Amino acid sequence: xxxxxxxxxxxxxxxxxxxxxxxxxxxxxxxxxxxxxxxxxxxxxxxxxxxxxxxxxxxxxxxxxxxxxxxxxxxxxxxxxxxxxxxxxxxxxxxxxxxxxxxxxxxxxxx
Amino acid sequence: xxxxxxxxxxxxxxxxxxxxxxxxxxxxxxxxxxxxxxxxxxxxxxxxxxxxxxxxxxxxxxxxxxxxxxxxxxxxxxxxxxxxxxxxxxxxxxxxxxxxxxxxxxxxxxxxx
Numbered sequence: 001x002x003x004x005x006x007x008x009x010x011x012x013x014x015x016x017x018x019x020x021x022x023x024x025x026x027x028x029x030x031x032x033x034x035x036x037x038x039x040x041x042x043x044x045x046x047x048x049x050x051x052x053x054x055x056x057x058x059x060x061x062x063x064x065x066x067x068x069x070x071x072x073x074x075x076x077x078x079x080x081x082x083x084x085x086x087x088x089x090x091x092x093x094x095x096x097x098x099x100x101x102x103x104x105x106x107x108x109x110x111x
Numbered sequence: 112x113x114x115x116x117x118x119x120x121x122x123x124x125x126x127x128x129x130x131x132x133x134x135x136x137x138x139x140x141x142x143x144x145x146x147x148x149x150x151x152x153x154x155x156x157x158x159x160x161x162x163x164x165x166x167x168x169x170x171x172x173x174x175x176x177x178x179x180x181x182x183x184x185x186x187x188x189x190x191x192x193x194x195x196x197x198x199x200x201x202x203x204x205x206x207x208x209x210x211x212x213x214x215x216x217x218x219x220x221x222x223x224x
Contacts, residue, residue, distance in 0.1 A: 042218035099213045103154040
């Protein structure tokens with residue numbers, strides 16, 4: 001079955017860049033997502049990338065996709081304290097809307 | 112983007128009672144909706160796929176008699192936790208898909224006391 005893995009925790013200083021990494025196993029993934037979850041809140045879609053793309057940039061967010069290695073990363077430039085949250089990597093398999101999530105990376109931003 | 116509304120946001124119920132959670136797609140029709148559950152400090156796990164007009168498809172290990180899903184219209188799916196127990200306390204989230212995207216509700220935090 002599909003599997004998505006990511007590290008549990010990342011700590012950065014305010015103003016630095018954060019890079020959250022994720023690996024997945026399903027080679028038929030069509031969309032790969034980054035969701036943000038703040039404490040007690042639902043999921044917020046941050047950005048997504050089609051599987052035929054290598055990179056997508058959206059303001060402070062940069063997503064890099066290495067299909068060969070099945071590796072996805074999210075870079076947050078100029079990280080702010082408001083970026084502190086849990087970030088979920090997720091993939092959607094081809095032809096189906098089911099989403100498989102990673103365990104989530106808790107980002108802690110130190111002022 | 113599309114909006115998925117989930118209600119209630121939080122609920123506290125007594126052990127043995129049933130709780131219904133609603134998931135609505137507000138500006139699009141969803142023939143398929145998904146229900147996820149998130150245990151503390153764990154990822155979201157798919158519980159079941161809700162299909163409009165037919166029976167839901169449950170993931171392995173999910174009790175279909177305990178977690179009743181009804182998808183009676185193209186904009187509404189409900190999840191009913193029957194005879195709730197404290198171990199059912201969790202964060203439940205629904206999603207509905209547009210073309211290539213999955214939109215999530217706000218989630219429901221269920222606490223069974």
